[in-house]
Amino acid sequence: MSLTPSNMLPLGTLAPSFELLEPKSGVRRGLSQLASDQATVIIFMCNHCPYVIHILPELKKLIDDYTPKGVSFIGINSNDIEHYPDDAPDKMIDLLREWDIDFPYLYDETQEVARAYDAACTPDFYVFDGGLKLVYRGRLDDARPGNNAPLTGEDLRGALDGLLSNRPIPEKQIPSMGCNIKWKK
16 A cells, blocks of 8 residues: 555546446446536545545445535546456445445546546545536545544535535645555556
């Protein structure tokens, strides 16, 4: 495990398009069909990272709180499953079931989507407005495994609340921190 910060894609960047396998349904799903005209949250995540596992209770709350407000959530796993079999597509289905989380969790087998988003770590959060322009990238909150800070989702919630109420989202945003994406050799 290598603690890695987000790369902080420039604000205003248009969301790169993608179409990836959703292991739960066995269907390929794309940004154009999953995006919301309100806000779309894309989370680069995986099944085994302790930083991801730590935030899953708050991620579930966020999805439950903001989906009814028109926000779309999309998880993307880009890890190399040959060297990290715990991140394999069948394990992605298990993770959703175990945590009772219902959202599209897609598998980026070629890692091209992670590269297009300049994703670096898990979890890595991106919030796009209704026009799919990046308005937030960074951390969920300041909670990390072992630091005793409460899971609140404060940073991500603040960005979503600002976007949904047409308030400016601060440009000073703090990178997420987590395990590095497991790139193929």
